[in-house]
Amino acid sequence: MDNFLLPLSLLTFPEIDPVIFSIGPFDVRWYGLAYVAGILLGWAYARELQKRSHLWPNNQQAMKMIDLDDFVLWAAIGIVAGGRIGYILFYDFASILENPARIIEVWNGGMSFHGGVLGTVVAMMLFAYLRKFSVWSLFDIVCAAAPVGIFFGRIANFINGELWGRLSAAPWAFVFPEGGPFPRHPSQLYEALLEGVVLFLILMVLCLVFKKLKQPGFIAGAFIFGYGCARIFVEFFREPDAHIGFLFGGWFTMGMLLSVPLLAIGVWGMLTASSREKMIKSE
Secondary structure (H helix, E strand, C coil): CHHHHHHHCCECCCCCCCEEEEECCEEEEHHHHHHHHHHHHHHHHHHHHHHCHHHCHHHCCCCCHHHHHHHHHHHHHHHHHHHHHHHHHHCCHHHHHHCHHHHHCHHHCCCCHHHHHHHHHHHHHHHHHHHCCCHHHHHHHHHHHHHHHHHHHHHHHHHHCCCCECECCCCCCECCCCCCCCCECCHHHHHHHHHHHHHHHHHHHHHHCCCHHHCCCHHHHHHHHHHHHHHHHHHCCECCCCCCCCECCCCECHHHHHHHHHHHHHHHHHHCHHHHHHHHHHC
16 A cells, blocks of 8 residues: 555655744744735624624624624634634643643644633623624624634644545655655645535525525534534545544544534534524514
């Protein structure tokens, strides 16, 4: 199999320095820039949705524009803190115990999407409570924009040469610098396409064409369900973390197990959205 795989790798992994430029001891990395770009572009898209009153329940904006603008900082903290804590707890707890300094080394990768979701959910609940508006509206508008950030994050994973896929004979496979001598699926790009581009377009159609923002929680549920489906699919091509490997006899990965509850939560969010819409109309 080894001899069969090697000659079919037609693509050379691009030699992109993870560091864009340095200012003294400070490095500006593609990984960090991806998070900044994702948050800012997602925020710009969310503002466009927020402006269109006819998309929201009772044809009223879900919140004040200043609230949406102020939430950007909360979102950034929730994504980074939750993503890092989630990675530590779900994927790298043992090595962190050996070297606690790695906790703050976010520039070297090590972010969990599922942890980032939990961190952002906590941020949204606290922010909506303090500003006194419906948390469901915030859930929906953030989830509608979230695939933008996911896209840039997965592209940054590819540039870093991390989270590569399983061995592959596909002509678009890459030999990753740290992934051994044989070609592998560029699973980061699969995720960028499915979790980023495809999911964004689906949610955009639901928002703009089917006006599902009028049903609080539907877009959030669709995003969570869609991400869960995409992630489980890509896990069949993505190499599991070496220190975790396959689980339950080689059938599952940690990414799959963490995504299964998302399917149930997403379906629940979509099925119960109409009842929340009726409640708002009756008020």
